[in-house]
Amino acid sequence: MKTFRIGGIHPAENKFSAGQQIKTAALPKQAVIPLAHYIGTPSEAVVKRGDLVKVGQLIGQANGFISANVHSSVSGKVSKIDVQLDASGYKRPAVFIEVDGDDWLETIDRSRDIKRECALSKEEIIEKIKSAGIVGLGGATFPAHVKLMPPPGKKAGVLIINAVECESYLTCDHQLMMEHGEEILIGVTILMKALQVERAIIGVENNKKDAIHHLKKLAANLKGIEVEALKVRYPQGGEKQLIDALIRRQVPSGKIPVEVGAVVQNVATTYAIYEAVQKNKPMIDRVMTITGKDAPNPGNYRVRLGTYLSSVVEEAGGVPAGTGKIVGGGPMMGRSLMNLNIPMAKGSSGVVFLRDEESIRKPVQNCIRCTKCVTVCPMGLEPYLLMAQSERNMWPEMEADRVMDCIECGSCSYTCPSNRPLLDYIRFGKSTVGGIIRSRTAK
Amino acid sequence: MEKLIISPAPHIHSGDSVSKNMTGVIIAMIPALLASLYFFGLGALIVTLTAVAACMLFELLIQKYILKGPVTILDGSAAVTGILLAFNLPSNLPIWMIIVGALVAIGVAKMSFGGLGNNPFNPALVGRVFLLISFPVDMTTWPVVAPLTMNYLDAETGATVLGILKEGSASLPAIKDMVIGNIPGSIGEVSAIALLIGLAYMLFRKIITWHIPVSILLTVALFAGILYAVDPETYASPLVHLFSGGLMLGAIFMATDYVTSPMTFRGMWIYGVGIGLLTVIIRTWGAYPEGVSFAILIMNGFTPLINFYVKPKRFGEKPNKA
Numbered sequence: 190m191k192t193f194r195i196g197g198i199h200p201a202e203n204k205f206s207a208g209q210q211i212k213t214a215a216l217p218k219q220a221v222i223p224l225a226h227y228i229g230t231p232s233e234a235v236v237k238r239g240d241l242v243k244v245g246q247l248i249g250q251a252n253g254f255i256s257a258n259v260h261s262s263v264s265g266k267v268s269k270i271d272v273q274l275d276a277s278g279y280k281r282p283a284v285f286i287e288v289d290g291d292d293w294l295e296t297i298d299r300s301r302d303i304k305r306e307c308a309l310s311k312e313e314i315i316e317k318i319k320s321a322g323i324v325g326l327g328g329a330t331f332p333a334h335v336k337l338m339p340p341p342g343k344k345a346g347v348l349i350i351n352a353v354e355c356e357s358y359l360t361c362d363h364q365l366m367m368e369h370g371e372e373i374l375i376g377v378t379i380l381m382k383a384l385q386v387e388r389a390i391i392g393v394e395n396n397k398k399d400a401i402h403h404l405k406k407l408a409a410n411l412k413g414i415e416v417e418a419l420k421v422r423y424p425q426g427g428e429k430q431l432i433d434a435l436i437r438r439q440v441p442s443g444k445i446p447v448e449v450g451a452v453v454q455n456v457a458t459t460y461a462i463y464e465a466v467q468k469n470k471p472m473i474d475r476v477m478t479i480t481g482k483d484a485p486n487p488g489n490y491r492v493r494l495g496t497y498l499s500s501v502v503e504e505a506g507g508v509p510a511g512t513g514k515i516v517g518g519g520p521m522m523g524r525s526l527m528n529l530n531i532p533m534a535k536g537s538s539g540v541v542f543l544r545d546e547e548s549i550r551k552p553v554q555n556c557i558r559c560t561k562c563v564t565v566c567p568m569g570l571e572p573y574l575l576m577a578q579s580e581r582n583m584w585p586e587m588e589a590d591r592v593m594d595c596i597e598c599g600s601c602s603y604t605c606p607s608n609r610p611l612l613d614y615i616r617f618g619k620s621t622v623g624g625i626i627r628s629r630t631a632k
Numbered sequence: 633m634e635k636l637i638i639s640p641a642p643h644i645h646s647g648d649s650v651s652k653n654m655t656g657v658i659i660a661m662i663p664a665l666l667a668s669l670y671f672f673g674l675g676a677l678i679v680t681l682t683a684v685a686a687c688m689l690f691e692l693l694i695q696k697y698i699l700k701g702p703v704t705i706l707d708g709s710a711a712v713t714g715i716l717l718a719f720n721l722p723s724n725l726p727i728w729m730i731i732v733g734a735l736v737a738i739g740v741a742k743m744s745f746g747g748l749g750n751n752p753f754n755p756a757l758v759g760r761v762f763l764l765i766s767f768p769v770d771m772t773t774w775p776v777v778a779p780l781t782m783n784y785l786d787a788e789t790g791a792t793v794l795g796i797l798k799e800g801s802a803s804l805p806a807i808k809d810m811v812i813g814n815i816p817g818s819i820g821e822v823s824a825i826a827l828l829i830g831l832a833y834m835l836f837r838k839i840i841t842w843h844i845p846v847s848i849l850l851t852v853a854l855f856a857g858i859l860y861a862v863d864p865e866t867y868a869s870p871l872v873h874l875f876s877g878g879l880m881l882g883a884i885f886m887a888t889d890y891v892t893s894p895m896t897f898r899g900m901w902i903y904g905v906g907i908g909l910l911t912v913i914i915r916t917w918g919a920y921p922e923g924v925s926f927a928i929l930i931m932n933g934f935t936p937l938i939n940f941y942v943k944p945k946r947f948g949e950k951p952n953k954a
Contacts (some may be wrong), residue, residue, distance in 0.1 A: 195947055200644055278638075357644070429947065441948045501882050513637050520643040527638060547639040547644065554650055554707075555749035559890040561648070564841070568948040571895060574939075591946060599642030606648040607749075 221497030229255035257323035321465035346450035356519025374464035481542030499529035513548030572601035579618035654708025660830035667823035673781035675723030684714030686734035716756035719820020851908025
């Protein structure tokens, strides 16, 4: 079975919410819709205090190339445009809406019928995805339409759908494939048309055998779509790792996937693209997983953007006793949350409760040079060395040892027998070196 | 959840620890330890217990009274050094010499460089080589195998395989006896089969990778094989090289010491090939009959240089399919 060729780890999967039907979370009383994205420029508000908005109405206009439109996920009255703490712990601009009923724009097709035919041209598809504010739902929230417009001279040969869900605990993509496989495949054909490629590969890790079987059956009479089972290995969902696993090509340092002829979209993004293109539904909700070893009802929930995480968690049975840490996202790359008064954003893939004893890091010991961090690094770096350089402010050396290639997957810190905070130091060094590089190229 | 813990990702850990790895190494040494107790009896027991106790005690004393810092003797690393030092000694070595060896191993080779993780040379080997140079007669007077004997200092002695090769004084024992360990030698080195069981265990538990032991053994087999093919009268067969002296012990337990070996697979190959070549060179043309200890220490010295120049295979370096 295929997998990527360098490094990797296999943490306990703990997919407690696997197979749980997607439940629709209750409408919030107030929606706080973030205008900022994890990556790129915040959108600009196009509504003001007192405006009445409908579900699906544009409230934030994309601001620049790497930015995305934001739509109201609820209907009601804009109470203010203010800052709100988000998962990263920063105050970011957001639109506060007092919810009143559930009044959708008439243009949105809310029927359950699956719409198969798409007569739109390549340009029309891309424009629709762009105006619907679709971003990558795997976590990085990179605007989806940007990936569909390769830089001049580059041509995509294959579309890769990231259905790996390699983070432990999370199951939202898995369940989405089980319940909306057909729509996802229509989304794939739409993307193939937008990219004008003849081939698409859906990469799924082999711990989701039912989803692989289901998609294979559905894809059997579609031309050019392959479903590939992958050996379970983290971080296979990393874009570069997934491309290596599926087509045995490695994206060179500092380059984007289209350099090796690939464009990658997440499976949940593909579903959102189906909804945007076929149903005129902008990005106003997503499926997320609420889970943990002691979670009362581990499950998958369809949640409107801007809903406070606290209300979804309450619906799922509340925070279990003995929780020491709440992670927004997966346990390897997610963020630990200060509290649950954080609005649901496009990139929120899950809430994971970790027990007290799992939450506290063990005391740091000397590096015993066991080479385990070097062995697991999926980018072929030397984490022990980068940490030592970062501690000593050796920025040119860090750059030469390719710190900018680090994808921050955390495999090094996970595996270190001396509990060394490798990624903490590498991340710090990476941001410092990144700043140095930017100021050098700006000159 | 009165207070939630905030820290950067990753939020989970493998559960691996220094002491788990050290305990794993100790478990892997048990077959060789049992073999030594069988072949050399009471002497092996006294030597092992003395070396382990002395190594742990010296680490405790140095950490507590000289460094006045945390005491970490329970992480298992001092015990590993103790057992490895014992494995490199003859079973009739006087207790006071073992204690001197332990002091050099822990005090000089390990703690004076900053303790676990900071020593450039393998502590047990530094201890052994110090004893070999200081007390050459006691360190090269090997008891012959006497199963479960109660003799210690007064054990009957004989020549090792490599000693016989150097002197040409007697005929060599059968390869079968060398594999099982039915030959004179340091207590932990004689039984190749017991050491190989330990290797299999360490590979299975992923405590070490195969690169260092395989590169050393392969190099010795190839180099000795070439010499043997050129002139079988003068040079020993590769099988004799593989199963005699401290080669197995060195390749499996000494050269694979985390701290003093390279950090990349390519580096491990360079290091292993270097040890293999130096071992055969010292054995064949050197003043000492055995060269594994020296070969490993010399390559320990090259490890920082190897780490500086030899980088892992970076992502993006593998050839792309057209």
